[in-house]
Amino acid sequence: MTEAEIQAVLEATGVIRRGHFRLTSGKHSDVFLLCTMVAQHPRHLERLAAEMAAPFRGAGVEVVVGPAMGGILFAYEVARTLGARAIFTEKSDGGMALRRGFAIAPGERVLVVEDAISTAGSVRNVLAAIAPMRPTIVGVSALVDRSGGRADPGAPVRAALRLDVGMWDPQACPLCRAGVPLTEPKA
Numbered sequence: 437m438t439e440a441e442i443q444a445v446l447e448a449t450g451v452i453r454r455g456h457f458r459l460t461s462g463k464h465s466d467v468f469l470l471c472t473m474v475a476q477h478p479r480h481l482e483r484l485a486a487e488m489a490a491p492f493r494g495a496g497v498e499v500v501v502g503p504a505m506g507g508i509l510f511a512y513e514v515a516r517t518l519g520a521r522a523i524f525t526e527k528s529d530g531g532m533a534l535r536r537g538f539a540i541a542p543g544e545r546v547l548v549v550e551d552a553i554s555t556a557g558s559v560r561n562v563l564a565a566i567a568p569m570r571p572t573i574v575g576v577s578a579l580v581d582r583s584g585g586r587a588d589p590g591a592p593v594r595a596a597l598r599l600d601v602g603m604w605d606p607q608a609c610p611l612c613r614a615g616v617p618l619t620e621p622k623a
């Protein structure tokens with residue numbers, strides 16, 4: 437799939453929403469992504485996960501790990517296409533942790549999968565959660581990188597679709613200045 441085809445699927449399934457939003461990072465944006473809208477369609481998820489996996493084929497990925505909830509379905513489907521296993525981290529004490537018996541052996545080759553990256557905060561939390569297990573981090577695969585390539589979680593990021601959308605600190609937000617009502621999306 438081309439990036440234009442991927443964007444068309446995300447527009448058609450209601451992933452890409454436009455308006456004036458407060459993101460979980462606290463920043464304001466004119467675009468909000470609801471990636472579960474496309475993940476509810478296994479047919480779309482399978483094709484998108486194949487695109488997310490493509491840069492890492494032949495990289496010997498053994499484990500795919502994603503942050504709950506958004507990363508779970510994408511990690512599972514990417515793992516399926518790579519022949520790896522899929523696990524997920526969950527929120528814990530302000531960070532993330534592996535629970536439910538999930539573990540990574542020292543040196544295992546790990547791909548971190550996330551649905552959408554903006555500040556890459558949750559990817560950093562995943563990396564911090566698994567670091568004590570001493571994995572080999574192969575990289576980070578996202579469905580969408582909405583940072584225009586600026587997000588740096590500390591490992592190389594590949595995204596199936598790169599969007600450069602507006603993202604501002606509240607005091608610098610042009611939509612606030614223009615008096616556009618702010619939405620607090622509940623994802």
Ligand SMILES: [Zn+2]
Pocket residue numbers: 456464465606609610611612613618
């Ligand atoms: Zn604003």
